[in-house]
Amino acid sequence: MTIRQTILKKGKGILNVYCTAGYPTLDSTVTILNSLSDQGVDLIELGMPYSDPLADGTTIQESSQVALKNGLSLDILFDQIRQAREYTQTPIIAMGYYNQMLQYGVERFLSIAHDVGIQGLIIPDIPMDIYERDYQVLFEKYNMEISFLITPLTSDLRVQQADRLSTAFIYVVSQTSITGKSGEISDAQKQYFERIAAMNLESPRLIGFGIHDRATYEQACNYSHGAIVGSAFIRALDAEDVEGSIESFVSSLR
Amino acid sequence: MTAISKYAVSEDGYYGEFGGRFIPEMLYANIENLRKVYLEISQEADFQIEFQSLLRDYVGRPSPLYLSKKLSIKHGASIYLKREDLNHTGAHKINNTIGQILLAQRLGKHRIIAETGAGQHGVATATVCALMGLDCIVYMGEVDIARQAPNVARMRMLGAEVRPATSGSKTLKDATNEAIRDWINNAEDTHYIIGSAIGPHPYPDMVTRFQSVISEEIKLQLEDKTGNAYPDYVIACVGGGSNAAGAFYHFLDHEKTKLILAEAAGEGIDSGRSAATSILGTKGVIHGCKTLLMQTSDGQIVEPHSISAGLDYPGIGPLHAHLIDTGRATVYPATDEEAIQAMLYLSREEGIIPALETAHALAILDQMKFKESDTIVLCLSGRGDKDLNTIMNYLDNQ
Numbered sequence: 001m002t003i004r005q006t007i008l009k010k011g012k013g014i015l016n017v018y019c020t021a022g023y024p025t026l027d028s029t030v031t032i033l034n035s036l037s038d039q040g041v042d043l044i045e046l047g048m049p050y051s052d053p054l055a056d057g058t059t060i061q062e063s064s065q066v067a068l069k070n071g072l073s074l075d076i077l078f079d080q081i082r083q084a085r086e087y088t089q090t091p092i093i094a095m096g097y098y099n100q101m102l103q104y105g106v107e108r109f110l111s112i113a114h115d116v117g118i119q120g121l122i123i124p125d126i127p128m129d130i131y132e133r134d135y136q137v138l139f140e141k142y143n144m145e146i147s148f149l150i151t152p153l154t155s156d157l158r159v160q161q162a163d164r165l166s167t168a169f170i171y172v173v174s175q176t177s178i179t180g181k182s183g184e185i186s187d188a189q190k191q192y193f194e195r196i197a198a199m200n201l202e203s204p205r206l207i208g209f210g211i212h213d214r215a216t217y218e219q220a221c222n223y224s225h226g227a228i229v230g231s232a233f234i235r236a237l238d239a240e241d242v243e244g245s246i247e248s249f250v251s252s253l254r
Numbered sequence: 255m256t257a258i259s260k261y262a263v264s265e266d267g268y269y270g271e272f273g274g275r276f277i278p279e280m281l282y283a284n285i286e287n288l289r290k291v292y293l294e295i296s297q298e299a300d301f302q303i304e305f306q307s308l309l310r311d312y313v314g315r316p317s318p319l320y321l322s323k324k325l326s327i328k329h330g331a332s333i334y335l336k337r338e339d340l341n342h343t344g345a346h347k348i349n350n351t352i353g354q355i356l357l358a359q360r361l362g363k364h365r366i367i368a369e370t371g372a373g374q375h376g377v378a379t380a381t382v383c384a385l386m387g388l389d390c391i392v393y394m395g396e397v398d399i400a401r402q403a404p405n406v407a408r409m410r411m412l413g414a415e416v417r418p419a420t421s422g423s424k425t426l427k428d429a430t431n432e433a434i435r436d437w438i439n440n441a442e443d444t445h446y447i448i449g450s451a452i453g454p455h456p457y458p459d460m461v462t463r464f465q466s467v468i469s470e471e472i473k474l475q476l477e478d479k480t481g482n483a484y485p486d487y488v489i490a491c492v493g494g495g496s497n498a499a500g501a502f503y504h505f506l507d508h509e510k511t512k513l514i515l516a517e518a519a520g521e522g523i524d525s526g527r528s529a530a531t532s533i534l535g536t537k538g539v540i541h542g543c544k545t546l547l548m549q550t551s552d553g554q555i556v557e558p559h560s561i562s563a564g565l566d567y568p569g570i571g572p573l574h575a576h577l578i579d580t581g582r583a584t585v586y587p588a589t590d591e592e593a594i595q596a597m598l599y600l601s602r603e604e605g606i607i608p609a610l611e612t613a614h615a616l617a618i619l620d621q622m623k624f625k626e627s628d629t630i631v632l633c634l635s636g637r638g639d640k641d642l643n644t645i646m647n648y649l650d651n652q
Contacts, residue, residue: 051422051554052540054434055278061421073552098276099539103553124278125539153283153441176280176441 003091003120003145003168006042007204007225014226015217015253016043016206017233018095020063021080022072023049024239029072029080035243037088039250045122045228048077048096055124057180059231074104078116085117093120093147093168106135110142120145120168128161136165147171147206152192156199163201172196172207172224180231181210185219193223217253229253261506261573261582267455267543269576275454277542280438284446285542287361289456295360296353296463308352309467312385313342315349317468319475319631324603325616331624334485335634336472338497339608345636346468346497347378347449353464355382358445365389365444369433371398371426371493372564372611373405374636375449380414390414393432395425398563405640423557426493426567430541450494451571454542458499458571465500472631473504480629487624489514490633491615492585493529493564495571497635502583512584513577514622516615517570518560519587529558531570532578532585540569546578561590561644562610564636588617594648596620597638609636610644 007014017036021029029046036044049064049072056064081092094113101109101123113121121144126135128148139146145168150159153176162170174189175181196205207220208228220227238245267273267289277285295301309315318337325333338346351368358366366388370376376392383390392409396418399406409416419428430452437446451458451465469488477483488505490498492515505511520528528534535546540555547569548556560566570578577583588596597613600606608616612635624630638645 052427052431054431054541055280055438057435065421068554097539097553099549099555100553102538103536103549103551125276125542127274127276130274130276149279151280151283154279155283158279158282173280177439178280178435 003043003093004204006091007169010042012225013221014042014206016045016226016228017041017250018045018047018228018230019233020047020049020060020067021077022067022070023063023234024066024237026070026072026076028242029077030084031242032246033081033084033092034087035246036250037090039247041090041250042226043091043093045093045095045230046081048074048094048100050097050100053097055178057178057231059180059234063234074100078112081118082116091119092117093122094118095122098123098125107138110138110144114142114144120147122147122171124149128165132165139167149173150196151176159196159199159201163203166203169204169206169225170201171228172205174207174209174211174220177209179209182212183210185216190223197223214253261577263455263459267459269573270579272543272545272572272575272579273455273458274544275542276539276544277454278438280441281434281454284437284441285454291361292357292456292460295357301356301360304356305353309349313348313352314340315467316471316475317341319472319479321479322604325619329619329624330626331628331630333630333632334476335632336468336501338468338633338635339606339612339637343374343378343381344639345374345378345609346465346500346633347375348381349467349500350449350461350464350496351375351378351382351447354445354447354460355386355388358388358447359386361445363443363445365440366447367391367393367433367436367444368447368449369393369426369429370449371395371429371566372562372609373398373402373409373640374564374609376414376416377405377408377412379447379449380409380412383414384412391436392416393419393429393436395419395423395429397424398426398429401644402563402640403643425563427555434541449496451496451499451573452494452541452543452545452569458543458573461496462499462503462573465496466503468497468500468633469502469504472501476629476631482629484508484511485631486628487512487514487630488633489516489615489618489630491516491565491611491635492570492574493518493567493611494569495574497633499571499573501631501633506582513582514618515574515583515585516588516618517585518562518565518614519589520559520561522589523587527559529560529566529568530587531568533587535570543572545572545575546570561648562593562614564609564611565614586618586621588614592617594645597645606634607638608634609638610641612636
């Protein structure tokens with residue numbers, strides 16, 4: 001099943017959990033992927049740690065630095081996904097930055113990513129027009145789904161463009177901020193979620209950034225097909241008891 | 255203004271294959287708005303009147319073009335120094351911050367953020383914010399806060415808040431990351447004054463245009479002094495590349511004027527502690543633009559090293575990447591040691607203490623061969639008061 005089919009089949013309450021590959025230890029990745037799958041999360045967003053993650057707050061920055069220090073490279077990450085695929089079929093979406101793909105070679109990256117079982121990508125700093133001009137055909141060739149981000153400041157026209165180009169889901173960034181904010185969902189955010197919901201987009205919508213507990217997760221689900229939890233999960237991960245901390249975190253959300 | 259053709263930025267923000275805007279959606283609205291209005295606003299009559307009068311009466315422009323007899327004799331050619339160190343705040347950086355603060359006012363922004371390496375851009379930003387009554391937050395790497403303490407104190411005197419960047423190498427790259435994250439978090443009320451000719455379009459072009467006053471004046475002053483507006487060489491140091499961009503701008507299409515960049519080799523190009531981007535760098539994306547940068551085969555950005563905080567940057571402005579790629583500009587590296595020797599030379603022979611950044615441009619003179627008839631203009635981008643601690647420590651350790 002594609003990522004989009006997975007979301008549409010369930011229809012609502014999708015839980016997409018973000019984790020950073022190679023964190024807290026180099027070998028944690030496979031355990032975390034399998035364990036998230038055991039806990040029944042619907043999608044997994046696997047961060048490809050980057051030295052300069054512009055859109056990320058302190059938590060994901062630090063986890064990325066640790067992962068790089070642990071020696072994680074893209075080739076190791078691909079191997080880890082290959083291993084996890086022997087156990088879990090939960091869709092995996094890799095998240096990273098454009099320069100990583102560019103240096104690896106975009107086609108080589110897509111080809112290997114597809115082979116090891118990555119189904120989708122989120123690359124926040126690839127502009128939509130560049131994607132459409134240079135990469136859309138390649139993404140289609142390797143059956144790689146993509147999700148574009150929208151924010152409260154994104155014009156309707158660009159929301160429609162994101163809808164047209166996204167093949168997995170639209171990533172609804174809950175506020176104009178980097179990742180990792182905590183706090184309640186404001187009335188202004190609710191109005192924004194309603195405005196986007198009312199646009200009758202073709203793509204399913206997942207809300208992310210600042211979704212950190214049951215209350216924010218449930219509220220996000222009320223306005224969309226589901227939510228993405230990242231920094232809160234990274235903070236909850238216990239290196240001493242990875243599986244236990246994942247079980248208690250996921251059950252705290254739903 | 256002459257029409258700049260071959261090396262001008264394209265409609266969508268490219269210099270050849272370099273430039274563009276590779277930014278997360280969170281920044282799109284701000285950057286797109288800036289792109290739409292920056293040329294129009296900065297060319298309006300009232301903007302130009304205010305900009306020009308501030309450059310004249312507040313900054314002290316035109317900055318002198320000084321014939322250095324000692325350097326001329328030493329290198330066997332006529333060597334002129336474009337004295338940007340004599341600007342208010344002590345460097346070329348203020349040309350751009352005056353331009354951008356006027357733009358920010360017209361965009362209705364009341365909060366200003368900036369990144370800084372050596373602190374010169376931070377001081378120049380804090381200065382214009384004090385002048386215009388806008389809130390100012392300057393991001394600066396923790397390492398740079400320590401080595402450029404006088405500039406940190408100046409920023410605080412001017413009422414700015416200096417926030418340390420504690421990630422990565424804790425230098426200019428990381429300060430830039432933090433400033434970009436601040437802008438994502440405060441997209442609506444904040445303008446980000448980038449100090450280098452880097453970043454997503456329109457920043458490289460905007461900064462270059464505001465700095466182009468340097469080459470505009472060089473032409474007039476050189477014509478006045480020698481009867482020929484066009485030098486044989488223009489030499490400038492390059493980190494991100496704002497003083498070089500400004501010093502080159504009006505000579506870009508005059509191919510007889512050779513454009514020379516001095517980059518920081520740190521402890522040596524192969525030492526593992528260098529910031530020689532043109533040699534060690536490959537094509538990639540940093541801080542929203544495609545350019546040359548120091549990186550691993552996995553695309554991780556490498557932490558650079560230079561004794562000069564202003565050149566301690568793993569990338570280079572996209573205009574410069576294009577000039578290098580096309581052969582229009584030539585790059586010479588200078589090590590920490592060579593820069594210090596050049597700094598000492600100018601201090602003791604000409605009574606001018608240049609910034610460590612500028613000293614790299616002076617240092618590469620030794621690697622070049624000139625004809626006696628050659629006219630050289632070297633952009634003396636800033637003064638060196640801020641570097642005295644670094645130099646004294648370095649000399650004490652010798």
